[in-house]
Amino acid sequence: xxxxxxxxxxxxxxxxxxxxxxxxxxxxxxxxxxxxxxxxxxxxxxxxxxxxxxxxxxxxxxxxxxxxxxxxxxxxxxxxxxxxxxxxxxxxxxxxxxxxxxxxxxxxxxxxxxxxxxxxxxxxxxxxxxxxxxxxxxxxxxxxxxxxxxxxxxxxxxxxxxxxxxxxxxxxxxxxxxxxxxxxxxxxxxxxxxxxxxxxxxxxxxxxxxxxxxxxxxxxxxxxxxxxxxxxxxxxxxxxxxxxxxxxxxxxxxxxxxxxxxxxxxxxxxxxxxxxxxxxxxxxxxxxxxxxxxxxxxxxxxxxxxxxxxxxxxxxxxxxxxxxxxxxxxxxxxx
Numbered sequence: 001x002x003x004x005x006x007x008x009x010x011x012x013x014x015x016x017x018x019x020x021x022x023x024x025x026x027x028x029x030x031x032x033x034x035x036x037x038x039x040x041x042x043x044x045x046x047x048x049x050x051x052x053x054x055x056x057x058x059x060x061x062x063x064x065x066x067x068x069x070x071x072x073x074x075x076x077x078x079x080x081x082x083x084x085x086x087x088x089x090x091x092x093x094x095x096x097x098x099x100x101x102x103x104x105x106x107x108x109x110x111x112x113x114x115x116x117x118x119x120x121x122x123x124x125x126x127x128x129x130x131x132x133x134x135x136x137x138x139x140x141x142x143x144x145x146x147x148x149x150x151x152x153x154x155x156x157x158x159x160x161x162x163x164x165x166x167x168x169x170x171x172x173x174x175x176x177x178x179x180x181x182x183x184x185x186x187x188x189x190x191x192x193x194x195x196x197x198x199x200x201x202x203x204x205x206x207x208x209x210x211x212x213x214x215x216x217x218x219x220x221x222x223x224x225x226x227x228x229x230x231x232x233x234x235x236x237x238x239x240x241x242x243x244x245x246x247x248x249x250x251x252x253x254x255x256x257x258x259x260x261x262x263x264x265x266x267x268x269x270x271x272x273x274x275x276x277x278x279x280x281x282x283x284x285x286x287x288x289x290x291x292x293x294x295x296x297x298x299x300x301x302x303x304x305x306x307x308x309x310x311x312x313x314x315x316x317x318x319x320x321x322x323x324x325x326x327x328x329x330x331x332x333x334x335x
Contacts, residue, residue, distance in 0.1 A: 046078075055092070070103070073114070082118075086110065088125060091145070094118070101126065108138035108157060116143060119150040119175070128181035130159040130199055137161050144169040144187070152176045159199065168205075180217070192229075204239070206261055208254075219324055222314045224261060226254040235327045236318040239311050240271055243327050250279065250329035263307070270305040274312070277302075279329050 040058035042048055048066040055074035060066065064078045067085040073092035078084070082096040088103030091114035096102065099121035103110040110125030118124060125141045127133070139157035146169050149155070153173055158164050159181040167179065168187040178196045179185065185197075186205040195209045198217030207221050210229030215221065220236045227233060228244030228251070237243050242254040253275055258268055277299070278292050287295070293315060302308050318326045 067103070067105070086125070088112070091116070097122075097151075100124070104157070106139060106157070107136060108140050108161070110141045110157065112143045113145040113147075113169075115146045117148045119148075119153060121151055122149050122153040122155075124149065124153070124155045125157055126154070128156040128159045128199070130181050133159045133181075139181075140164040141166075143167045147171045147173065149173045150175045150177075153178070155179045156181045158182050186223070195227075206257070208257060216324070218322075220318065223310075224254055224257050226257050233327065235324045236314075238318065238326055239314040240307065241275075241311075248327050250327050267305055267307050270302055270308050271311065274299075274302050274308045278315070 040054050040056065040060070042060040043062040043064070045062035046060045046064040046066070048054065048060060049068040051068040052066045053071040054066070055072055055076065057075040058072050060078045061080040061082070063081045065083045065085070066072065066078070067088070069087040070084040071089040072084065073090055073094065075092055076090055076094045076096070078096045079098045081098050082100045084090060084096070084102045086103035086105045087108070088110040090096070090102065090112050093115040094112060094117070096118045097120045100118045101123050102112065102118065103125045104127055106127055112124070128139060133139070138161040139159065141155065141157045142164055144167060147167060150173060152175055155167070156165060156179070163182045165179065165181055165183055167185040170188045171185060172190045174191060174193045176194050177191050180197055180199040180201070182200045183197050184202045186203055188206045189203060190208045192209050192211040192213070194212045196214045197203070198215060200218045201215050201221070203221040204223035206224045207226070209227040212230045213227045214232045216234040219233055221227070222237055222239030222241070224240045225237045226242040227237065227248065228242065230246065231244055231248040232246050233243060233248045240253055240258060242251045243249060244251050253271055255268065258271070274296055277296050278289070281287065281292060293312070296302065297312055315326060317323065
């Protein structure tokens with residue numbers, strides 16, 4: 001019976017991401033017994049409002065607080081001194097480590113999915129820092145499943161009732177990262193320590209940032225891109241590319257990221273050829289960037305690769321009304 005329970009738990013936590021191993025490290029053997037328990041354990045030194053909804057097999061440690069509108073899913077663990085306040089829903093199997101604060105006593109709601117780890121002293125679902133926010137407005141945060149949010153991170157709710165801060169699934173958000181109001185974060189991203197996203201930033205899937213990256217508000221970060229350490233990103237980053245530098249510039253394709261994510265050699269060759277046509281024209285070519293992008297859009301053979309089409313689309317949409325354009329690039333001519 002015990003072996004079957006362990007096997008079931010292992011399957012539930014199975015993920016292609018390395019963060020699963022870390023999650024198992026946080027979730028001790030006591031989690032296995034908590035899942036089997038039909039009742040929850042609440043430490044006598046915890047303060048749990050009688051109106052709070054507590055699932056089965058929940059463990060609430062000493063000096064924790066759980067508010068009246070909170071909903072704690074089955075098999076969650078609230079470690080010492082963690083707090084769940086406001087209209088906050090915590091999905092099944094989450095681990096909230098010491099000092100973390102989830103939600104706030106504000107209009108609106110914070111929803112956190114299943115099997116997430118919230119690190120020590122992280123602050124998730126609190127009031128945004130946008131001065132346009134009007135007290136009394138509803139504000140929202142929605143986080144998916146299987147995310148690891150490490151120590152001292154801050155993730156804010158939306159700035160207005162018609163919007164929502166959204167984080168997808170299977171993201172690793174390392175220590176002291178900041179995700180501001182109204183951001184839209186996709187799936188399978190890795191943000192290294194001190195990555196800072198301003199308001200309304202959109203991050204697609206499978207991106208990777210190095211440490212101490214700053215992204216200006218309203219920027220879009222394309223899928224499978226890489227942001228070099230210490231970069232200040234003030235414009236969009238097209239899909240599949242790599243940027244670096246203190247006013248980040250395009251430095252080519254994210255070749256290592258493409259390889260790790262299973263792109264074929266043929267796909268990479270097509271992307272390299274398309275990148276060269278747009279950003280590294282031949283020395284005899286005197287056409288403008290816009291002309292080269294238009295010419296690439298007419299290359300039927302290259303556009304047969306979906307990745308090339310996606311990259312062209314990513315570049316074009318960055319110049320639509322209200323967007324910031326793409327990061328600067330060095331127009332090295334090649335012969």
